[in-house]
Amino acid sequence: MSRPGLARQSLAILGKDLALEWRNRARVVAVVLFGVLVLLLFSLAFGDKGTQVLQVTAGGCLVIALFLSSTLSLQESFRTEDHDDALEGLLLLPTEPASIFYGKALANTFFLVALAPVLIPVTTLIYQVSLGPTQVLQIAGLWLAAAAGLAAPGTLYAGLTTRLKSQDVLMPLLLFPLEVPVLLATVKAFGLVFDGDPMGQLSSWTQLIVAFDVIYWCLCGVLFRFVVEEAA
């Protein structure tokens, strides 16, 4: 029997992670609630400055909510593999280590995308922003690109810090600077969608996010083998 290719192996890992999450659902619920809480806190901080301030800061606050929620979500992605030497079990399977990375990164992207249907409507309500159908589609596309850009390095560093002392301290310390380029581009792009784009700059910011997605997904896929072999 021939060994399945990288794509099928990755999809199998993705299926495993989604099935695990579906049986529990605690992670998604906690992360969504956390995201809503971040949005509420920012609106409390800026609310007394007037509606205009809320509208101007909406894009940035939405990205920060996604970013902070992603840290919480990503930290959990290798927690399940800690129990009963599950990671060694995965590595003993006839799979490429890269397929573990791509499967988990896809699952993490999925969880971050799952935040959008809640966080975007909450933002429009609390921050008093009105979005047309085109803007909603633009935000959805940008969200997917940003989620992919956060998930790839996040998965690598979650694997890297697993079983390390003070994982909770190290993970944000290592991950935050790495995610700043994607965050900056997403904040700019969200701002252009919310406030209008008279100079036609949206496509260049989107290209930048996609460029980082490609770099991170390729580079992290190659490096993951070293990380996971050391962790096991």
Next chain:
Amino acid sequence: MKKMHAFGLVGLALIIVGSIYGLTASPPERHMGDVSRILYVHVPTAWNCLLIYLFAFGFAIASLWTGKQRWDIATTAAIETGVVLNILLLGTGMIFAKPTWGIWWDWDVRLTTSLIALIFYAAILALRTFIDDPNRRATLTAVTCIISFVDVPLIYFGVRWWRSLHQIQSSPETMAETMVFPMRVNAFAVLFISIWFMLLRARIERSKLESDEVVEPPVRRAMATA
């Protein structure tokens, strides 16, 4: 040993020559006046900071590729030297920014990416302190160093890609020869001093590992029999 200190001596001699020339023979810049003289330190520090990060990237690939400890030592030495240069780069940049831009700091692309690089590489040094196993420490240092290098081209090209407060790179064609000379001399000076620092740091790291090897076996034996 003597060769190692020769780098330091040459570097110090060059920086004295470059600085004296920059402070006396070189003319003040037309718009900024004498304040511009800090560029003879700031720009060479910036060039060498990026160069040392490039060295760290190369050493990290070699460490991951060969698994040899000497490359991990070299990577660590380069990262530490790069972090020192990065702090100096940001510090001299802020001193220059206050009289010229009117502010100590701005979230400009080059300043932001330079600060991110400092946090990146300082975080790698923090990561190392949490890992006891030398092999795992070497692998994770190399992986994080390779991925952190993504920021370095952004520091260099960011001012061209985005409109930013920080000016784009100058070239010898756009500068007076009397300004190019101290800049070049100081660039080599900082390079020699950086190599000296890296060699010293590598020697300390090697001695530390050797002393660990001497101390650890009896401890491990004791733990194994306990």
